[in-house]
Amino acid sequence: MNNKKWWMITLLAAMLLVVTACGNKPVAAPPEQQGSDVTEPGDVTDEPQDSDDNPQDPASTDDPDQTNVEEGTTTGSGTGNTTEGSTNGGTTAPSEETKEETIKLYYTDPEQMELKATEGKISFKSDWSKYESAFKSLQQSDSDELVPLWSSEITINKLEVDGGNITLDLKIPATANLGSGGEQFALDALKQTFFQFDEVKSIELLVDGEQKESLMGHVELEHPMTKE
Numbered sequence: 001m002n003n004k005k006w007w008m009i010t011l012l013a014a015m016l017l018v019v020t021a022c023g024n025k026p027v028a029a030p031p032e033q034q035g036s037d038v039t040e041p042g043d044v045t046d047e048p049q050d051s052d053d054n055p056q057d058p059a060s061t062d063d064p065d066q067t068n069v070e071e072g073t074t075t076g077s078g079t080g081n082t083t084e085g086s087t088n089g090g091t092t093a094p095s096e097e098t099k100e101e102t103i104k105l106y107y108t109d110p111e112q113m114e115l116k117a118t119e120g121k122i123s124f125k126s127d128w129s130k131y132e133s134a135f136k137s138l139q140q141s142d143s144d145e146l147v148p149l150w151s152s153e154i155t156i157n158k159l160e161v162d163g164g165n166i167t168l169d170l171k172i173p174a175t176a177n178l179g180s181g182g183e184q185f186a187l188d189a190l191k192q193t194f195f196q197f198d199e200v201k202s203i204e205l206l207v208d209g210e211q212k213e214s215l216m217g218h219v220e221l222e223h224p225m226t227k228e
Contacts, residue, residue, distance in 0.1 A: 096125040104196055105137050106189035107146035112182050115189060116146055127199075128161050134193055135159075135168070149186035151176035157209065164201035165224070166194065169209055172216070180218035187219060195227045202226045 105120040120137050124130040138150045153176045157169040178186060194200050204224040205215065211223050 098123055098125055099130075101130070103134060103137075104193065105134075106149075106192050107138075107141055108149055108182070108185050108189075109145060110147055112147070112179075112185065115185050115192075117192075118143075118146055128159065130197075131161065131166060131168075131194065131200075132156065132159055135190075138189060138193060149178065149182060149189050157206075164199045165204070166200060166202070167204040167206065169206040172207055177216045178218075183214075183216045183218045187215065187221075187225070191225055200227065 100121055100123050102119055102121050104117050107116050107118065108114065109116060122130065122133040122137055124133045135150070135156065139148050139152045139154065141148050153173050155171045157171055158167070159169070160167040177183075190205070191203065194203055202224040204211075205221060206212075207215065212221055215221050
């Protein structure tokens with residue numbers, strides 16, 4: 001009887017130990033360890049980790065002098081303008097070619113006895129400058145036998161060309177005046193020099209912008225002188 005009682009007690013004690021052992025559960029991890037960043041092998045993280053140690057983006061800066069490449073703006077001092085030649089968007093006109101022409105020029109002899117013709121070259125770039133060059137050639141000579149009737153002291157105030165009509169405005173100092181014979185030769189030299197150009201039909205000769213009855217006080221002056 002007593003043996004049976006002890007056997008029952010021993011069985012109950014063993015069963016109690018088994019029940020106690022089965023009732024034990026794993027202890028939960030402390031709160032500060034939950035959500036650890038530790039990744040087990042084979043696991044894949046969904047989001048990149050944030051870090052305060054990332055280097056600063058080189059394209060981002062607070063420097064006001066930095067060039068903004070994306071917006072295309074610069075802080076340089078260059079204007080970036082293209083320059084087109086001469087002028088305000090136009091192309092520069094090429095220089096006119098210098099032309100030469102051999103013409104007849106008229107002078108007098110040292111005694112002013114007659115009108116003498118000779119050939120000479122003039123250089124010009126336009127019709128306007130052709131007549132100017134012709135007149136200035138009448139004011140100079142390389143020969144002692146050919147005396148200019150138009151003194152180098154005489155200057156051109158204005159030379160206008162309107163079709164075949166030339167207006168020649170001169171300044172004639174008193175020292176350039178000639179006698180009656182010399183004055184007539186001077187007018188003849190001017191007309192024959194200019195009228196050899198086919199396009200010239202008339203010459204209006206002025207002195208200081210005015211029509212004069214006489215160029216030097218001896219010969220009546222026509223207004224205008226026309227090609228015969």
